Amino acid sequence: MYINGMASIAAQTEEDLFAENLQSFSENIFPATSVNYKEYIKPMMLRRMSKTIKMGLVTAKRALNEAGVDVPDSIIVGTGEGCKQDTEKFLENILDENESFLTPTAFIQSTHNTVGGQIALDLKCTGYNMTYTQNSASFESALIDAKLQFTEEMGTRCVLVGGVDEIARISTPFYNLDGQLKAGEINTAKILQSSSEGTITSEGAAFFLLSEIRTQDSFAEISDCMIYRNISEEKLQEEISWFLKKNDLKIDELDVVILGNNGDTRYDHYYQQLQEDLFKNTLQLGYKNWVGDYNTVTAYACWLGAEILKRKEIPQQLKLNNLPLKQPTSILVYNQYLGKNHSLTLLRSL
């Protein structure tokens, strides 16, 4: 699958990422950078939209613009937690008003497929429209669907695929209560060296316009993707080797691995074991200390990988080890959250 266009919104800007100017936060929940949504969405519409719809719609449109595509054949979205803000709003109304005097606006925008539906509505796209919500494997589920589409004889030429998740005022801080987030003083830049449980979270969106055939706009390729709900560390090593082999890559031919270390001492061993063993001679990058961990943060990781392949440049602040810099041609993204929903995604240069 060739990437012809992409866009991302996260807690860091693209400029800061490559200018070695990434920002640190002192909270365990921090927002995505603000974007001028008005450039892409009418003010009337904008007022009714939650952040996830805004971020999703704007990144989708920017990815389409970059690829020079008006309407894709299919729209596939991954979102672990969907429209939390509208869900929260409607739920609080139910609880506060004891199930009376309710207006439906927040309810109708609360379904997990709202972003996919709103993109279709905006583009007047009547094609295939799907939404996956499998925790940290939501975006990858969408990628696997896109890959299936291109193998089917349905005439699909280009697919818009993305991942999006937002922070909500009450429901996100709940993660302080069940041990998902770090307690105490936080310096996000340093969390990968932390010796405590939990992580930090944020929000974001990344969309890709994928094309079946290589065109003059293509700049990288998403070759393959696999998901595993549950896997042991031993089996993981075997699966990674098998996955690379299936894609005609030897482990020492892999240039970069983008790892999902999030500073949670309970689960980072999945990454650490690979860092010390299978990937000890591979350039390792980590990113969650800069953009937080959320269900579809791997869409950002794929955007990052594709951006590295496009620029042939490594953001220095993301390096987890110090190996000589090669011209990057192949990048593996590995991720899991709370030891579940593991994923492998392979990106390659053209």
Place this chain on the structure above:
Amino acid sequence: MSRSVAVTGMGIFSAIGKNLEENHRSLIHGKHGLSYPEILETVHQNLPIGEIKSTNSDLADALNLDKNHAFTRAALLGTIALKEALQNAKIEDFINIGFVNGNSVGGMDMTERFYREYESNPANRRFIQAQHPGFTTEQIAGYFGIDNYVTTISTACSSAANAVMLGARLIQSGRLDQVIVGGTDCLSRFTLNGFNSLMIYSEDFPKPFDSERKGLNLGEAAAYLVLESADFAKNKEVLGYVSGYGNANDAFHQTASSENGEGAYLAMQKALETANLNPHHIDYINAHGTATQNNDLSESRALIRIFKEMPAFSSTKSFTGHTLAAAGAIEAVFSLLAIKHQQIYPNLNFNSAISDTRLRPVTELKSTKIQHVLSNSFGFGGNCTSLIFSKDE
């Protein structure tokens, strides 16, 4: 179609029965499952719902769950239905099986109960993550030890139909040989109040396709199909084939359907194309038929656009209520039962046709030859899906 997709097992739990046999018996005896809330704690005691009259602790006991389990009601219903599907398909080894679950409100039943208590009551905090559909899928997959390809589709009321479609595609592409597909959703105050605030919730029992229809009634259910490639299904009883599918977007409005049912029309057209069938091959249509003014008129118009001669059709939501993300799965089971028993289940509570479209559903149990069944499921966000199930020849 490159590889055929056989259905080798199914399981169901709905307001009209806790297994296949009970559901079938209710369908042939015209016994609906709508009642007033007893388990769901709501002020709307006047609104009929398709409620399963088992408490969460009854369901957890039936599954021998630990006292501190974190199963949502959707996970409890789903696990019971999935157990039946796996027994039915005689599957005991889960190493390479995939699982695609359709779910819309996840553990909203738990979220709405504990939202204001999480701060003060640590015991309930195990349900914090339960709000989202993936968690319910995790619980079900974890119960059976399904570890590899596991995903959740959440496209509101077409979720399970989309899960069936994805399962069929995964098998056809050769990516999987065995996959469990379907969906689960439980009743919640969130959805009941949501549809009620949209003024499309009926205070009477649902009357799909009737000129006097007053809106939908929600239900809760879970149902799953076991899909297998031809090689894997070789020595098994095949209940039917998933022969066609199509998904399209209405691209008209977040919740309402377009006047001429464009999304529905395109979905049915694609399903016929993938099945390589003409409209006249369809013997029965299990319609989406929610009994809202908007859906039934829009769906009728789309049906008329596709079918020059209208096949027999009915909406079994008059039995179960609208079970949201599970609807596509329970209606897939009813479609396959229709094929197995060569009979069409009635559309209850129908009196007079919509004057505009004049479509009359089947209102009595009818025995007839059935080779191909089309099943429709449409959801919020303009999401429209049609599936075609065909008899084993």
